[in-house]
Amino acid sequence: MSTGYNFAYLDEQTKRMLRRAILKAVAIPGYQVPFGSREMPLPYGWGTGGIQVTAAVIGADDRLKVIDQGADDTTNAVSIRRFFARTAGVATTEKTREATVIQTRHRIPETPLSEGQIMVYQVPIPEPLRWLEPRETETRKMHALADYGAMHVKLYEDIARFGHIATTYDYPVLVGGRYLMRPSPIPKFDNPKMDNSPALQLFGAGREKRIYAVPPYTSVKSLDFEDHPFEVQRWDQACALCGSTESFLDEVVTDDQGGRMYVCSDSDYCGERRQEQGQ
Amino acid sequence: MNALAPQTGLLPGFNDPVADSQKMFRAVLEAMSRPGTIVTAPVLPVAPQPLNPVAAALILALADYETPLWLDPAARQPAAIDYVRFHCGCPLVEAPDQAGFALVTDAKSMPPLSAFHLGSDEYPDRSTTVIVQVPHLDGGEAWRLKGPGIRDQAILAAGQLPSAFKAWVQDNHALFPRGVDLLFAAPGQLAGLPRSTLLEG
Numbered sequence A: 001m002s003t004g005y006n007f008a009y010l011d012e013q014t015k016r017m018l019r020r021a022i023l024k025a026v027a028i029p030g031y032q033v034p035f036g037s038r039e040m041p042l043p044y045g046w047g048t049g050g051i052q053v054t055a056a057v058i059g060a061d062d063r064l065k066v067i068d069q070g071a072d073d074t075t076n077a078v079s080i081r082r083f084f085a086r087t088a089g090v091a092t093t094e095k096t097r098e099a100t101v102i103q104t105r106h107r108i109p110e111t112p113l114s115e116g117q118i119m120v121y122q123v124p125i126p127e128p129l130r131w132l133e134p135r136e137t138e139t140r141k142m143h144a145l146a147d148y149g150a151m152h153v154k155l156y157e158d159i160a161r162f163g164h165i166a167t168t169y170d171y172p173v174l175v176g177g178r179y180l181m182r183p184s185p186i187p188k189f190d191n192p193k194m195d196n197s198p199a200l201q202l203f204g205a206g207r208e209k210r211i212y213a214v215p216p217y218t219s220v221k222s223l224d225f226e227d228h229p230f231e232v233q234r235w236d237q238a239c240a241l242c243g244s245t246e247s248f249l250d251e252v253v254t255d256d257q258g259g260r261m262y263v264c265s266d267s268d269y270c271g272e273r274r275q276e277q278g279q
Numbered sequence B: 001m002n003a004l005a006p007q008t009g010l011l012p013g014f015n016d017p018v019a020d021s022q023k024m025f026r027a028v029l030e031a032m033s034r035p036g037t038i039v040t041a042p043v044l045p046v047a048p049q050p051l052n053p054v055a056a057a058l059i060l061a062l063a064d065y066e067t068p069l070w071l072d073p074a075a076r077q078p079a080a081i082d083y084v085r086f087h088c089g090c091p092l093v094e095a096p097d098q099a100g101f102a103l104v105t106d107a108k109s110m111p112p113l114s115a116f117h118l119g120s121d122e123y124p125d126r127s128t129t130v131i132v133q134v135p136h137l138d139g140g141e142a143w144r145l146k147g148p149g150i151r152d153q154a155i156l157a158a159g160q161l162p163s164a165f166k167a168w169v170q171d172n173h174a175l176f177p178r179g180v181d182l183l184f185a186a187p188g189q190l191a192g193l194p195r196s197t198l199l200e201g
Helices: A011-027 A048-057 A073-085 A136-144 A149-162 A188-194 A265-274 B016-031 B053-060 B080-086 B167-176
Strands: A063-068 A103-104 A120-122 A173-175 A177-179 A202-205 A211-216 A220-222 A249-251 A260-264 B069-071 B101-104 B129-133 B144-147 B154-156 B183-186 B190-192 B196-201
Touching: A011 A048, A011 A202, A011 A211, A011 B183, A048 A073, A048 A120, A048 A173, A048 A202, A048 A211, A048 B016, A063 A073, A063 A265, A103 B190, A103 B196, A120 B196, A136 A265, A149 B167, A188 A220, A188 B080, A260 A265, A260 B154, B016 B053, B016 B183, B016 B190, B053 B101, B053 B154, B053 B190, B144 B167
Parallel strands: A063 A103, A103 A120, A120 A202, B069 B101, B101 B129, B129 B183
Antiparallel strands: A173 A177, A173 A220, A202 A211, A249 A260, B144 B154, B144 B196, B183 B190
């Protein structure tokens, strides 16, 4: 563990500010609470929001898992895990079941989450209406009035143009029947896992300075239409390594002859299945 | 700290401010994300009269110079005022609707919840978090809770609250997303009642 830093890098006043924002976020599910985002020792876009939320939440008894696109062994995941091992001295793990805090970029683990676990999402753009209305004053008013017609129009235009809703990731959800929320760029495949999850879900956007939350057992409904119900993507293939037909698959190009394989994006889930199969 | 104590009567705060604040915050996070759940307080500092140790720990963990604090008249005693001024440095306000945090030590004579800052439609997060000190969390009138954080239903039976309190909580919920959030501080235990929680019956 590195010396010369406060526990978990941030100073105590910053952590208190973050903690107050997190508590308000939990009390108003889906609402984006502004907070004083600090400069972190890594650039925006690498998970500064998620790291600040994790730093405010984590304690010496926690066990941290960090995933990037589902994998524990990618650059972003490895550096963030090492950051907290060094500045907070916390135990780390790659096992979803063993983790008390899971920081994630762009995936929710395949292994079902349990009560007492905290998911921390790294969020690039927290405002679901931002590409439809660039003015913060206006989007804030739209949230205040629960005026989400613009998003329905956007989804409708998808149907008019493509015959189906073409949004495949960062698919907008309605939290607790009130606030429209961006689930961060997770594939829409993961959206159903957010609904009534036993785990607490926290979202941090560092550059945009927003924190929001979904408490456990809270309804998270993906927007859709009666005649165009929400659907998740399916694959014709199974995972080439573990044979799973239920997980989210990444397409991996293996040579320049058009060879490719499909493997689970969740490295812990895939590894566990292969271990069970004795490979 | 200990050298100061005999002369001023000022009580010490957390033994380990970093770890104790974090543990206390996690207890509050548990209480707020699972309304009605009775959470055991992980740290119990020596509290100045008339605060109980859980209420003192909540203030130490969450309040600072950014959060105006409202103390109810019963809590406005030199020992308590010195304690929060010294350890948290928070400004003390006279009007409950200017407070980021409010501490109610004598619930029987507390103002209605609508007297606190309720937030605005645009910024509902700016509302007051009201800490209510109660003698116990079971044995009062049992309320059935529903809403985010509750799987089926939860029961909370905080004791010795004003008779109108239940109606205040229901009115507060009706304002959602505006409204105050409540934390009950009982001896050794705490429970949360955010604005999102619906009281049934």
